[in-house]
Amino acid sequence: MEINHHVKRQHTIQxxxxxxxHRQTGTCLEGNMNILSEESVKEFIQKDRVFVKIWAQNCPYxxxxxxxxxxxxxxxxxxxxxxxxxxxxxxxRPSEFKRTWMKMDKSDVVKDSVxxxxxxxxxxxKYRQFGMLYSDSLQxxxxxxxxxxxxIQQEEKAAQExxxxxxxxxxxxxxxxxxxxxxxGKLAEVNKAIGELTx
Numbered sequence: 001m002e003i004n005h006h007v008k009r010q011h012t013i014q015x016x017x018x019x020x021x022h023r024q025t026g027t028c029l030e031g032n033m034n035i036l037s038e039e040s041v042k043e044f045i046q047k048d049r050v051f052v053k054i055w056a057q058n059c060p061y062x063x064x065x066x067x068x069x070x071x072x073x074x075x076x077x078x079x080x081x082x083x084x085x086x087x088x089x090x091x092x093r094p095s096e097f098k099r100t101w102m103k104m105d106k107s108d109v110v111k112d113s114v115x116x117x118x119x120x121x122x123x124x125x126k127y128r129q130f131g132m133l134y135s136d137s138l139q140x141x142x143x144x145x146x147x148x149x150x151x152i153q154q155e156e157k158a159a160q161e162x163x164x165x166x167x168x169x170x171x172x173x174x175x176x177x178x179x180x181x182x183x184x185g186k187l188a189e190v191n192k193a194i195g196e197l198t199x
Contacts (some may be wrong), residue, residue, distance in 0.1 A: 034080035036095050044080050045120040051077040051142070052098070054116040056086040061132040062115045065123070071135035072142070077119075101125060148188045
C-alpha cells in the first residue's frame, strides 16, 4: 500500500509540474481557461488581449482543436471558452455572441459553425477563424490573423496516403500469390498429362 501511495503522489506531483509548465509557456489548457457565459464573455473581451474558443457538445473537431491548443504558445493572452448549441441541435439556445460576432462578412447571416476561435483586444475583434486548425497554422494565425497550410496536416495526410498504398499493395500481392498458386497447380496437371501421353 505504501508503494501505491508513493506512486500516486509521484503522478500528482508530475501532473502539477506539467500543468505549471504549460501555464508558464502560455498554453491554454482547459484547466486554466475561463469558462464563459453569454453575459461574462461581454466583459471578458474588453480585456487587453484575449483568446476565445467557441465549442459545443458532441463536436469531434472541437476535441481535436483542444489537442492542438496544448501545443500552442498563448503567452500574453487571457483564454476563455464559451459553449454554444451544436449546429445540429433541434432546439438551439439563443446566443448573443454568435449573433454579434459570427455574422458572415457584409451580411446579417450568422455562420453557425463550431469550433470557432477569436482574438479580441479591448473589445475590438482582431481575428476570427471558423473550423479546426493544426498547431503550426494556429500559432501563425495568432500572430498574423492569416491561415496558412499546415505542414503537420500535410505530413499526416502523406502518412495516411502511404498507409493506404501499402494496404493496396499487400492486397495485390495476396491476390497475385493466390493466382500463382492456382497457375502452378494447373501447370503441374498439364505437365503430368503431357508426360502420360508421351510415354
